[in-house]
Amino acid sequence: MTKEQRVAVITGSTRGIGRGIAEQLGKDGYALVINGSHQDTCEKAARELSAKGFQVVACAGDVSKKETHDQLVKTAVDHFGRLDTYVNNAGIAQIGNLLDESAEDFHQIYATNVDSVLFGIQAAAKQFKRQKDGEKIRKIINASSIAGHIGYEQLGAYSSTKFAIRGLTQVAAKELAKDGITVNAYCPGIVGTDMWDFIDEKMVEENGGQKGQYLKAAINSISLGRAETPADVADFVSYLASPMSDYMTGQSVQIDGGVQFI
Numbered sequence: 703m704t705k706e707q708r709v710a711v712i713t714g715s716t717r718g719i720g721r722g723i724a725e726q727l728g729k730d731g732y733a734l735v736i737n738g739s740h741q742d743t744c745e746k747a748a749r750e751l752s753a754k755g756f757q758v759v760a761c762a763g764d765v766s767k768k769e770t771h772d773q774l775v776k777t778a779v780d781h782f783g784r785l786d787t788y789v790n791n792a793g794i795a796q797i798g799n800l801l802d803e804s805a806e807d808f809h810q811i812y813a814t815n816v817d818s819v820l821f822g823i824q825a826a827a828k829q830f831k832r833q834k835d836g837e838k839i840r841k842i843i844n845a846s847s848i849a850g851h852i853g854y855e856q857l858g859a860y861s862s863t864k865f866a867i868r869g870l871t872q873v874a875a876k877e878l879a880k881d882g883i884t885v886n887a888y889c890p891g892i893v894g895t896d897m898w899d900f901i902d903e904k905m906v907e908e909n910g911g912q913k914g915q916y917l918k919a920a921i922n923s924i925s926l927g928r929a930e931t932p933a934d935v936a937d938f939v940s941y942l943a944s945p946m947s948d949y950m951t952g953q954s955v956q957i958d959g960g961v962q963f964i
């Protein structure tokens with residue numbers, strides 16, 4: 703990995719996997735645009751990353767809105783002069799059976815998980831096409847999931863959004879290849895973040911049992927025998943964001959410690 707400075711936007715990077723990706727890309731020499739829904743948590747994350755010696759700017763905003771992505775790209779360009787990598791990481795989970803899913807909840811999870819990826823692809827590609835600097839490959843990287851390869855009960859709406867992201871990733875890769883833009887997705891397994899605490903809590907509410915029981919059962923399904931960390935995911939995203947993956951596009955790769963083998 704070269705230490706030449708590049709510029710990355712990472713959505714949903716105040717905590718969890720996105721925060722891990724920001725830290726790794728910072729180490730890789732990237733200047734960072736940090737995003738989350740709330741201004742205060744976004745600025746706090748930016749201060750903490752900045753204290754580690756990274757060049758960071760915060761740009762809060764709801765990723766389900768198109769204008770947030772335009773603002774994220776503008777922030778990258780205004781502060782750092784350009785954009786090299788755009789990570790569509792932000793997402794939410796919901797727990798419940800499909801028959802109980804309300805139209806409102808379904809639209810909300812699609813807006814946050816899928817509309818956001820479309821808008822991120824559009825905003826990033828527009829800027830990449832504007833920047834003309836030879837043969838350099840630009841990167842769009844999306845968060846799918848093992849639940850985007852196999853549907854999980856009580857994670858039906860969530861699973862379907864993660865399947866949709868694989869579709870968007872493939873089509874964007876085909877449409878943007880001629881412009882020197884690659885589009886790939888990472889598909890984590892069971893990562894110990896706030897999202898899994900939420901899933902476990904809601905599973906207890908839906909099905910009974912003890913706090914931590916559903917997370918423990920999920921961890922037991924991992925061949926490598928431990929929960930995934932944000933850093934495990936970030937190591938792979940570092941590769942996707944580097945020139946080492948320049949010949950790879952349209953792929954949605956499971957990085958899950960051996961949960962699914964398809």
Ligand SMILES: NC(=O)c1ccc[n+]([C@@H]2O[C@H](COP(=O)([O-])OP(=O)(O)OC[C@H]3O[C@@H](n4cnc5c(N)ncnc54)[C@H](O)[C@@H]3O)[C@@H](O)[C@H]2O)c1
Pocket residue numbers: 713714715716717718719720737738739740763764765766791792793794814845846847848889890891892893894895896897898
């Ligand atoms: N945790 C897992 O086990 C797991 C597994 C597979 C895939 N993923 C995916 O990885 C991504 C990150 O997950 P995580 O576990 O770090 O989640 P998390 O809940 O810990 O963090 C989510 C981040 O996204 C931000 N966010 C949520 N909604 C937003 C919105 N509307 N606008 C802007 N920011 C918003 C939050 O502020 C936060 O920074 C998600 O897309 C998730 O679906 C997670």
